[in-house]
Amino acid sequence: MKAVGLYEYLPAEDENSLQNVTVERPTPKPHDIIVHVKAVSLNPVDTKIRAPKDGKEEEPKILGWDAAGVVVETGSDVTLFKEGDEVYYAGSVGRQGANSEYHAVDERIAAKKPSSLDFAEAAAMPLTAITAWEGMFDRLGIAQAAEKNEGKSILIIGAAGGVGSIALQLAAQAGLHVIGTASRKETTDWAREMGADTIINHHDDFRPQLEQEGIHEVDYIFCLNATDTHWDKMADVVKPQGMICSIVETGEKLDLGLLKQKSAGFIWEFMFTRALFETEDMIEQHRLLEEVSSRLDAGTLKTTITERRRGLDAAVFREAHQKLESGTMIGKLVIEFTE
Ligand SMILES: NC(=O)c1ccc[n+]([C@@H]2O[C@H](COP(=O)([O-])OP(=O)(O)OC[C@H]3O[C@@H](n4cnc5c(N)ncnc54)[C@H](OP(=O)(O)O)[C@@H]3O)[C@@H](O)[C@H]2O)c1
Known part of the structure; x- marks a missing residue:
């Protein structure tokens, strides 16, 4: 599958910082859902991990911890979702991110996408x-x-x-x-x-x-x-x-x-704590995202999307990283993968 990944930790202006790569589509662990990713939003966690430092990756490291998409496969123990469900989630910084065609995420930290929002508007929300x-x-x-x-x-x-x-x-x-x-x-x-x-x-x-x-x-x-x-x-x-x-x-x-x-x-507060340590109450993130989804559908919360880009393409991501690193973001920047 297509993805945007990194091998080296370089400034976003450098063409090699984020690259178009081809990787294996993930297979689900028992609690995982496999999501066909439709949109992701950028967060400072992406730019902080990509930021220049020593070290090289043998396999591409894939960033992206805010996504919305459609479930295409479920692990053996999954009970909360089925194929075809539209979901939104942040995922875990301990695993590959979602800047790829397909992505594996634990069902206990994902939730139903707000039905009144498009994928981009929904992808703006989970991590924040x-x-x-x-x-x-x-x-x-x-x-x-x-x-x-x-x-x-x-x-x-x-x-x-x-x-x-x-x-x-x-x-x-x-x-x-x-x-x-x-x-x-x-x-x-x-x-x-x-x-x-x-x-x-x-x-x-x-x-x-x-x-x-x-x-x-x-x-x-x-x-x-x-x-x-x-x-x-x-x-x-x-x-x-x-x-x-x-x-x-x-x-x-x-x-x-x-x-x-x-x-x-x-x-x-570190929003990856529950997922990183698989705490006993990790499903609370599913619950709170469901509640946020309901409030977004009821109109009592508004999506915070302010900027849209298009394309699962490294050049699009490099530009978006530079925008975020300027420290002047208002609301959220989202990248849609759909043509
Ligand atoms: N622990 C966690 O779980 C967690 C989760 C999410 C984010 N974070 C971290 O939280 C930070 C904010 O994330 P974000 O997504 O909200 O970032 P962001 O969207 O990039 O924040 C941009 C805003 O920061 C304001 N700002 C710039 N310099 C500031 C300063 N010295 N003091 C106060 N505000 C300032 C700017 O306001 P003006 O233009 O008006 O100055 C701008 O509106 C990042 O460091 C991120 O890594 C941590």
């Missing part, structure tokens, strides 16, 4: 929806029922990006006062459209900007960018007994001591 859902509801412990969040607030740092765009919508639905950060007019407008009540600039101090809006502290902080840069500012504005969750690795050690006086908490 899982991250936002797990980060806010599972890690920060935010209640989903709006009546339980009266008077509570969340600060979402990097609000107009892929994860932020769905996190804003979920937070607004949960009844929180939603403060997003954005540094440009376009991202500010987009963040408001996605559900932010208040916008502040992530390049400036948080406290004076919040005070100006009459906000003295925030119950929850969801950090989606530059954790080290924002750490002191987050510790400053988190409410006593509040919680901070970050999804972005740090270059430096974080001073947890800054949270002691406030008895505030810090927790990581």
